[in-house]
Amino acid sequence: MLEFDTSVDELAVIKVIGVGGGGNNAVNRMIEHGVQGVDFIAVNTDAQALNLSKAEVRLQIGAKLTRGLGAGANPEVGKKAAEESREQLEEVLRGADMVFVTAGMGGGTGTGAAPVIAQIARELGALTVGVVTRPFTFEGRKRQTQAIGGIGSMKESVDTLIVIPNDKLLQIVDKSTPMLEAFREADNVLRQGVQGISDLIATPGLINLDFADVKTIMSNKGSALMGIGIATGENRASEAAKKAISSPLLESSIDGAKGVLMNITGGSNLSLFEVQEAADIVASASDEEVNMIFGSVINENLKDEIIVTVIATGFSEEALQQQRSTPKPSLNINRQSAPQQQAPIREQRQEMPMQQEQPRQNQQNYAQDDMLEVPAFLRNRKNRG
Incomplete structure (x- = not known):
């Protein structure tokens, strides 16, 4: 006889923290898809973008450093912003059994701040899983190089790091897919990566897993696909x-x-x-x-x-x-x-207001509102936090 015992699952506190543009957008996707049993946190250096987030907890980091204007596609600024706001980050992460840190690598806030945030979560005793994207090749060498550094820092800060190669998405979408839809695809895969794991613990089903099951597979396991x-x-x-x-x-x-x-x-x-x-x-x-x-x-x-x-x-x-x-x-x-x-x-794409896509068209303007940090968020949502 099958028994459905979810008592352990109900005790597991799962927090999903989206960092920077891509991470904030992934959080919005999860909220729209009705992901259950997790607490959502949006973190950004860009105050205006953060105000548009749908997360119940929104935290602006590095207010003194950036004055709420974003990290200017500079990972070092993102890192210092997270370090400046360490106490606030500890407060929102405290009490979690499992923390997902999701971000797009290559820009400023996600690349620089996500490893610091992951380290804080792990120091607090949470099983910490990073879910990040590697940028498309066409986004440029600078962004690729910054992503490599960010991914390396994430590996040192999490239990398990899932890296999603955006270039591989081009193999599963139609060749006529517009560039903006390719970015939306990347954002949605971030959502799927987190939801695919969290649902097993937090959503009732035919076969449920408890937190210990997931911890066995993901604790101190390094790289994952x-x-x-x-x-x-x-x-x-x-x-x-x-x-x-x-x-x-x-x-x-x-x-x-x-x-x-x-x-x-x-x-x-x-x-x-x-x-x-x-x-x-x-x-x-x-x-x-x-x-x-x-x-x-x-x-x-x-x-x-x-x-x-x-x-x-x-x-x-x-x-x-x-x-x-x-x-x-x-x-x-x-x-x-x-x-x-x-x-x-x-x-889902049909719901996206196209006026929010315009900043992506001027990719060379790296400093303006941290465009490269929040490519996904500006493209996909009214929120770019």
Whole structure:
């Protein structure tokens, strides 16, 4: 007999802190998607952008340093801003069992402040997971270089760091996709990375995980990768699982991972057979010695869709670098169906006011309102906090 014991889950305090433009935008996405059981915090150096955030807790950092005008795409300013506001950051993070720090790497506030914030969360005893994006190549060498430094600092500050390579998104969207939609895609994947984990603890489902399960997979595990698969129809469970483990976002094969966390989300018609089918496919692609846990979440809004999210942890840096330079073997799935992964995302895009997209068109004006720090937020939302 199956027993659904969520007593442990109810005790786990999960906080999601979005830092800078990309992070704030990811928080807004989660709020709009009705993510449950987590506390949202928006942090920014830009006071005007922060006022537009939908998070219940909004914290302006570095007010003395930046006077509320942003970090000017300078990570050092972002870092000093977080250090200036350390006491306030400690206050909003205190009491959390798990903290997600999400940001876009390459600009000023997210790149500089996120590692400081992650370190504070970890010092307070929280399981700390970073979910960040690596910028598109077309965003320029300066932003790429700054992102490398920020990612390196994040690795030293978190238990597990999930890095989402924006360039890989170009492989799963249509070639005619406008640039602004490509940025929206990156922001949405940040949301999916956090929600794929937090839902397993905080949202009732067929198979729930407690906080200890997640901590086992993600504590002190270093680099991690994420794959997402979405499918409908008769074989939706197996197709979604295959897409997840062959996702371009997953830069290397999951058989090099020491731990795998899997989320299978579906509507009210999701069956235990489908959950088992998807889990078997992911398990068969993993190393025999891998520590794999999975859970299943019910989302009434999905109807016929199944979403499989795979978080693979514990990669060695050597293995990641080697596999990134080696093409991944493709699974026997229909690649033409990949664009359907974006269906729920495209529905959200229609809601975006285009006037908020204009600042991205002047990417060379780095200093104005920290445009490179908040590319996602200005592009995607009325909030750019």
